């Protein structure tokens with residue numbers, strides 16, 4: 001759920017002031033009733049008005065108290081997530097920097113053979129990629145929150161875009177052949193969309209699919225044209241799965257399923273928030289399905305149809 005501090009604070013303040021005013025009015029009213037008790041009890045209409053007003057005011061105060069409790073719980077959860085997020089950010093920034101430093105020091109000091117030098121450079125590129133992807137996610141999340149996600153629509157050959165995203169994930173996790181397969185049907189499928197946004201989405205989904213799987217992973221990306229002439233894209237893994245009670249939260253900002261096997265894997269809880277907002281911008285809706293722990297996860301969305309396919313059939 002998106003959280004807007006400016007809007008969230010005005011409403012509770014107004015509600016709080018109104019409740020205090022109502023409580024004071026109620027108290028003064030009852031004091032007056034007690035003081036003028038004899039006089040009032042002789043007037044039936046005054047009694048019923050006082051009674052009715054008292055009950056309504058009491059109900060209103062109770063309702064505001066309940067709303068306040070809900071609001072407070074939401075704030076506390078958000079703060080807890082932000083604290084976890086800051087821990088993750090610190091980790092995500094520090095660990096690739098430490099690793100880069102180590103590689104540079106090793107390259108500078110030692111007489112390494114060519115093979116080892118290549119390995120060091122590959123590790124450094126991997127760290128730079130990780131930092132880059134992380135910073136992209138943060139910037140994209142901030143743009144989305146401030147409603148500044150621009151669309152530069154162009155003709156996209158889906159196979160080329162998915163190949164780039166898959167190559168990125170294969171390199172990052174050093175996947176063996178067959179751990180990640182991509183099937184585009186038809187293979188020359190083209191669509192009008194925003195290439196960068198779609199690539200960020202696919203990278204995030206594929207990255208998660210591998211990250212939350214035990215190795216060797218079995219991850220599939222399938223894209224096809226639906227009956228209603230839209231493009232359906234599905235990323236399926238056979239990894240740790242998502243317990244049903246957490247399914248509706250995984251697209252929230254900073255949300256990570258609070259389980260050990262998730263905490264043991266690096267993450268910030270931003271990837272799916274960014275991916276789902278980007279898919280929405282592209283005209284689709286990201287959906288998640290999982291039958292529970294250890295049953296794998298499926299991420300699916302549809303995008304507006306491929307004009308190239310329409311031209312072929314007409």
Ligand code: ADP
Nearest residue numbers: 208209212250256257267268269270271272297
């Ligand atoms: P993170 O940086 O933690 O991976 P995401 O926003 O990408 O953040 O995902 C949010 C949470 O959803 C993850 O922390 C994880 O608990 C869960 N999740 C996402 N993708 C998968 C998946 N393919 N399999 C299992 N759990 C997943």
